Amino acid sequence: xxxxxxxxxxxxxxxxxxxxxxxxxxxxxxxxxxxxxxxxxxxxxxxxxxxxxxxxxxxxxxxxxxxxxxxxxxxxxxxxxxxxxxxxxxxxxxxxxxxxxxxxxxxxxxxxxxxxxxxxxxxxxxxxxxxxxxxxxxxxxxxxxxxxxxxxxxxxxxxxxxxxxxxxxxxxxxxxxxxxxxxxxxxxxxxxxxxxxxxxxxxxxxxxxxxxxxxxxxxxxxxxxxxxxxxxxxxxxxxxxxxxxxxxxxxxxxxxxxxxxxxxxxxxxxxxxxxxxxxxxxxxxxxxxxxxxxxxxxxxxxxxxxxxxxxxxxxxxxxxxxxxxxxxxxxxxxxxxxxxxxxxxxxxx
Numbered sequence: 001x002x003x004x005x006x007x008x009x010x011x012x013x014x015x016x017x018x019x020x021x022x023x024x025x026x027x028x029x030x031x032x033x034x035x036x037x038x039x040x041x042x043x044x045x046x047x048x049x050x051x052x053x054x055x056x057x058x059x060x061x062x063x064x065x066x067x068x069x070x071x072x073x074x075x076x077x078x079x080x081x082x083x084x085x086x087x088x089x090x091x092x093x094x095x096x097x098x099x100x101x102x103x104x105x106x107x108x109x110x111x112x113x114x115x116x117x118x119x120x121x122x123x124x125x126x127x128x129x130x131x132x133x134x135x136x137x138x139x140x141x142x143x144x145x146x147x148x149x150x151x152x153x154x155x156x157x158x159x160x161x162x163x164x165x166x167x168x169x170x171x172x173x174x175x176x177x178x179x180x181x182x183x184x185x186x187x188x189x190x191x192x193x194x195x196x197x198x199x200x201x202x203x204x205x206x207x208x209x210x211x212x213x214x215x216x217x218x219x220x221x222x223x224x225x226x227x228x229x230x231x232x233x234x235x236x237x238x239x240x241x242x243x244x245x246x247x248x249x250x251x252x253x254x255x256x257x258x259x260x261x262x263x264x265x266x267x268x269x270x271x272x273x274x275x276x277x278x279x280x281x282x283x284x285x286x287x288x289x290x291x292x293x294x295x296x297x298x299x300x301x302x303x304x305x306x307x308x309x310x311x312x313x314x315x316x317x318x319x320x321x322x323x324x325x326x327x328x329x330x331x332x333x334x335x336x337x338x339x340x341x342x343x344x345x346x347x348x349x
Contacts, residue, residue, distance in 0.1 A: 012207040016207065020302040218343045271308065277307065
């Protein structure tokens with residue numbers, strides 16, 4: 001167990017490598033109850049979120065979800081978010097645990113003048129995720145929801161193991177899977193039911209360590225590593241989440257438009273090392289011996305069997321020519337590296 005943003009979290013239940021492989025090959029069960037849930041409701045909820053966030057949330061159909069970001073006035077990312085629309089006048093904003101208070105306060109401030117109510121409901125939800133190629137097969141007998149008709153980034157109110165839940169086909173592993181939002185008092189019952197149903201198929205509980213290597217292989221950013229107040233969505237390769245031209249604009253629009261026009265000052269890229277040494281957050285990346293960037297996340301990939309990393313690099317290093325010789329400075333030794341396309345791993349259809 002480890003402390004994280006005021007929560008006591010499972011880093012691993014046994015072998016983090018075995019947990020990682022279980023998610024890739026069968027299924028893993030994650031306790032994500034540390035995530036923040038903030039409700040935005042009322043006739044003006046969609047317009048309030050359009051102004052507060054980079055996406056066009058008012059166009060989100062009921063029952064769907066969208067990945068988006070909250071930016072500061074200067075365009076820096078305050079948090080990356082998933083927004084669900086359970087009802088016509090109701091949205092559920094899911095924030096990273098360390099940023100929940102910031103997101104809640106900013107949403108309240110930015111919703112002023114709109115006919116919308118912002119409520120922190122984190123204490124009203126537990127969140128359990130079942131992820132992996134066998135997730136749907138394990139979950140199906142426990143729910144009344146039509147999983148075959150539930151699209152990626154969609155959700156519905158239904159039951160799991162007899163308990164009312166918001167069930168969404170979302171996740172952070174690069175695999176198919178579902179996130180189950182339930183009442184805290186129902187969490188142990190839902191967890192136990194999923195564990196029992198999934199055990200014959202190879203489901204295991206999985207901790208934060210496996211979640212980190214899974215999301216890294218899938219090229220998914222982590223706030224505090226690839227994202228932060230000194231990074232814009234465009235630098236992170238996520239300019240697609242920024243919707244310019246919204247009526248009334250949005251916070252950070254002018255700065256983001258300027259940065260988009262000027263081009264990125266750094267580019268998020270993938271690296272694969274040819275040695276067995278593992279690059280870590282903060283290590284320098286070298287181009288022909290000259291420092292050209294910084295590793296944001298790195299690990300030995302359990303799926304690929306080689307060290308991988310995401311790093312912010314100078315645009316010329318990534319887009320060349322010429323293509324420099326790349327290396328990562330790992331405790332004083334320059335370990336050779338090669339550029340790799342993100343994501344490192346894509347699941348089979």
